[in-house]
Amino acid sequence: MKYSGKGFASLALVALSSTTALAEEVHVYNWSDYIDTALLEKFEKETGIDIIYDVFDSNEVLETKLLAGKTGYDIVVPTADFLSRQIIAGAFQPLDFSKLPNSKNLWDVVQARIEPYDPGNKYSINYMWGTTGIGVNVNKVKEVLGEDAPIDSLDLIFNKKNMEKLAQCGVMFLDAPTEVIPAALAYIGEDPDSKDTKVIAKAEKILSDIKPYVSKFHSSEYINSLANGEICVAFAWSGDLLQARDRADEADNGVEIAYNIPKEGALMWFDQIAIPADAPNSEAAHKFINFILDAENMAAASNYVYYANGNLASQEYLEEDVIGDPAIYPDKATLDNLYTLTTYQPKVQRFVNRLWTKIKSGI
Amino acid sequence: MNIRRFTLIFTPYFWLIALFLIPFIIVFKISLSDPALAIPPYTPNFDLSGGWSAIGTFFSQLDFENYEFLLTDDLYWKSYLTSIKIAFFSTVFTLIVAFPIAYGIAKAPLHLRPMLMMLIILPFWTSFLIRVYSWIGILANEGILNNFLLWIGIIDQPLRLINTNIAVYIGIVYTYLPFMILPIYANLEKMDSSLIEAAEDLGCSRIGAFWSITLPMAKSGIVAGCMLVFIPAIGEFVIPSLLGGSSTNMIGKVLWGEFFSNRDWPVASSVAVVLLAILMIPIILFQRHQQKENMNE
Known part of the structure; x- marks a missing residue:
């Protein structure tokens, strides 16, 4: 609904002024209370791409939309166990890592734990884990x-x-x-x-x-x-x-x-960023992911939501009450005691x- | 038959086919399918490119096992019963609240009536969701109602209202009240008040006149109002999930669970088809009643 409404609005815009270039859009579907909105503004300013940001509060809702197809979203954030099933259903497109230079920042420890869900870490990158x-x-x-x-x-x-x-x-x-x-x-x-x-x-x-x-x-x-x-x-x-x-x-x-x-x-658990197979703007989605993968941006996100992330390079920018809190970044013994x-x-x-x-x- | 007549007759049928029959066939078809881990999450899918043989296999893969499954588990019929029970009592409560209001408006001076009607309709200008959320604020343990009752000293422990069936009843009665008031009012307003005078002149008591004149004349409004409340209340999902507790198992919540938690669209669809069948019964009864009414006139 929202999507087609936007379509109409932009059609009207084109009709009104043919000189104005159409603003590019990326549609993001993320968990509620899960990002610092200042980051979204920063992305819009840096890239000139408009973010249409919607939220959900259960994996089930996201999954049902994905399986129905044509969600209109470019970025979704399922939890890893849901993600693995959705990969089998063909809901995602493999990420093009040549467009994600910041993926070098990813933390191998977390990557290894995600591997069983997303074989080869091909379809997703970690947003937060907790x-x-x-x-x-x-x-x-x-x-x-x-x-x-x-x-x-x-x-x-x-x-x-x-x-x-x-x-x-x-x-x-x-x-x-x-x-x-x-x-x-x-x-x-x-x-x-x-x-x-x-x-x-x-x-x-x-x-x-x-x-x-x-x-x-x-x-x-x-x-x-x-x-x-x-x-x-x-x-x-x-x-x-x-x-x-x-x-x-x-x-x-x-x-x-x-x-x-x-x-x-x-x-x-791991919340993973992925791109739906039928995303309308996969190009912008990759830009968004690369933006999130930036060490400072990822740190800003974690500092805001108090979740650990799978981005090793971001750790030097994390505030002390995040990186130093064993409830967020558990010590080795606790970490070994966690199950997936x-x-x-x-x-x-x-x-x-x-x-x-x-x-x-x-x- | 000329084109004009044809268009005139066909238009309502067109909408009926487009908005009811086709969606129903789609839902019914899914209810005969099997779940699958794919997009869309069921199989078989209709594929015309395969020619006649593909269509043949398509139909041979459909079966009624999801309906059989509904019979094997108590959950479904118990939820249908809970929904019917909650919808029934909500309808009765709504009627009890709505009738005096409708009666009052119909008896109010002519120049006041539009304003009173306005007051009934006005809350509808606020989003339904916001109105239900406000009830959470009113009924919560630390909410407005409990704080008020504690303050005036009627209770000394907060009443447990939110997340109970009582809250669901309050939510439904509140939300659907105008649907009951409007048809009853429309009926009462048309009523000729000289009939009551005549009854009283002939020695009928005021209460007697109400029972033997006013109520029968308002009957079709009452029936219409009850239908408008009962039918949507049965499938209600938002009110029980926001105001009700985890033990309020209305069929709307079961349906949600089948779709979202079990990802079993075929079973979800068969739950929906059975619900539709249950709803058809009161509608058919209502139709019969209307026909009889028309014949009497």
Whole structure:
């Protein structure tokens, strides 16, 4: 809709003044709250290309648009496990690295971890990576559970005894079965990446037991709710929780947020920039990617969203509270303890989603 | 038959075919397909270039297994039932709220009526989404309503409203209220008030006159209003997902899950086709009712 509307507008423009050159456009579809808008302005100024910027808050929405085809987007940012499936479906075009001189800045450690999703790293470059862990309102949680509350352990959210008490100050979970179910499996010592439905089914008991004490399953609301004190615990994405911490600091409302990577291990995920196979302006898309790959630009993005990136050269420009924060750039031991997930086959995926519905609604 | 008559008759059929029949055939076709990891994410696809044999294989690959699948899992019929239940009670509540308003406007002095109608329609000038979001602000634990009730001392613990079915009912009743008021008002306004006078002159009580004159005469407005609320409420997705809790399982949310989480467009389409069939029943009943009404006149 938006796209065709633009088309009409530019047609009208051409009709009005044939002397004005048509401004080039690049259509970007990225996660909500995921870029410093100053960067977008900088790109427009440097290249003269207009950015049409849309946002989403779930991989599922992006994937459905991609699989329907003709999204009209030149740049999309799926998470790696979704990306790998979309590559198989033929949703992307291989990147032309001759147009991406800044790709020399990429960090081999992260590249190697992405390789299983994007064989040969041909279709995507890493935008941000992070972990899924626990954000807490420190004072409230200690008030409820006492000084020795296990805020760095999955025990905090998967142990019914803790959740019963936490319910009075509010707990939110991501509404993403592929994030929460593996964590529940890690908690009981099973392989979080298991594809065996018998193993996956073991997560049901853990999650059904704590479900009555969860105020909401949602994938973006917790940022504000945690920052303004409406909830005291969120199991969610690292950078979003760190944003909540900063918003609380700015509001100076007495709310103190802390993010911890659970000691039982946590999911390490990668958000990848890719170009849809039918992108209307792949040339501009490459320019955009090369711009993002610039060390200083990438650092500016990370400094703003509090996620780590896959750009080694950017690290010297990162602020101390980003590069020095083990919740963002974990130390070697923690990093080794992080797990990655591969994609489910459709039958298993349906099983996982059905289990999730059952946990949430009891049906 | 001359061209003018043909155009006149054909125009409504053209829109019906273009906006209802063709989309329905596409959805129905997808519901008979199998999911695939491709663009588009189902198979087979219609391909004319392969000639007659390709068309033959195309049709042989379609089957009803997705509909059979809907029967194997409790989730679907339970969600249909929840949706029908929520839509039904929302319709009843909307009627209870809307009728006195419509009645009041119809009985108001003539020069005030346009302004009162305006007040009903005015909120529609704001985006639907923004109005639903405002309800989050009103119903939240730290929201306007709870703070007000705490302040005047009616409650000493905030009421849990947001993310419950109560919030869904409030959202639906609020959103669809004008759809109920307008047809009822249109009916009541046409009513001849001398009929009531006559009834009262003949010894009928005021309440009796309301039940035996006003209500029957407003009936077609009430039926139309109920249809306008019930039908969209059944497939409602936005209100339950924003105001409802995770246990509010309306069919709109199930449909979303099939499309987005399971990426199973064929099952999603069959859920939609069954929903359409369920919705057809009240529409057909309504049609019958209208026909009877016309015959009586």
